[in-house]
Amino acid sequence: MAMKLSEYAKKLGVSYHTVWRLWKQGQLDAYQLPTGTVIVRDGEQNPQLVHEIACIYARVSSSENKDNLKRQADRLVQYSTARGYGIYKVVEEVGSGLNDNRQKLISVLNDKKFNVLVVEHKDRLTRFGANYIQVLLTQTGRRLEVVNDAANDKEDLMSDFAAVITSFCSRLYGLRRAKRKTEKLIAELQSNSEESCN
Known part of the structure; x- marks a missing residue:
């Protein structure tokens, strides 16, 4: 067409x-x-002639970096085209690399219509656990291709670091509250148990 x-x-x-x-x-x-x-x-x-069908995934941590997101996607399209890959689709996402519930990434991982996932840096895909994603892709006949293995910019890393601290603090305080609720529930159950025995 x-x-x-x-x-x-x-x-x-x-x-x-x-x-x-x-x-x-x-x-x-x-x-x-x-x-x-x-x-x-x-x-x-002929689709048989194109062996590598690429899905391009670009990500930035915050909406302030949307211009960088577009440039990142453009670089990956140029790279994939130069490698002779057919481009299936380009996915751009704004979200922390620590967030394990990014809807666009989940959609990409569930999509079986490509055989190579192209990202600029490993941490554009995820801050931690890229090897797990690599294993998942391999199990479904796909692979991860990282264009540049060098570490990414400091500003984005600091943003993710702040997100980690915030997440751990909220979990810590949430766990304390949960512990108090559990203790209260156990006390009530013990009290009810003692009353039913009497």
């Missing part, structure tokens, strides 16, 4: 500028009409 370059960018979930650059670098199967419109031959190739 052929489509305009702008439609192709929208389908991938990346900026028009990114796909324009890919076309100029000769990395897209596309042609230009005399009017100047660029047409991408998307899906016209």
Whole structure:
């Protein structure tokens, strides 16, 4: 199916500028009409010829970094295209790398329509437990590809550190309250038990 370059960018979930650059670098199967419109031959190739179908996952910790999120996704699209991967979809998410309930990531992990998950850094996927995700992907015939193994920026790490402290504090105080409730419940049960014996 052929489509305009702008439609192709929208389908991938990346900026028009990114796909324009890919076309100029000769990395897209596309042609230009005399009017100047660029047409991408998307899906016209035999799917059997594309061995690697990539799902791109980009993440930042806070909405203040949304510009960085878009740039991160654009870099991953360029990387995947340069590697010759077919791009299934681009997923962008705002949330802490410590949050183990990120809905978009869960959706990606449940999706079996790709065979390589491409992330820029391991901590873009998760701060802890990336190896567990790697094992999960391997069990389902997929794999994780990390573009850059270098550590990520300090600001994002500090944000996650603050989230860890907050989480532990709330759990600690919650556990104390839960312990008091349990002790109260046990006392009531013992009291009721003693009364029924008398």
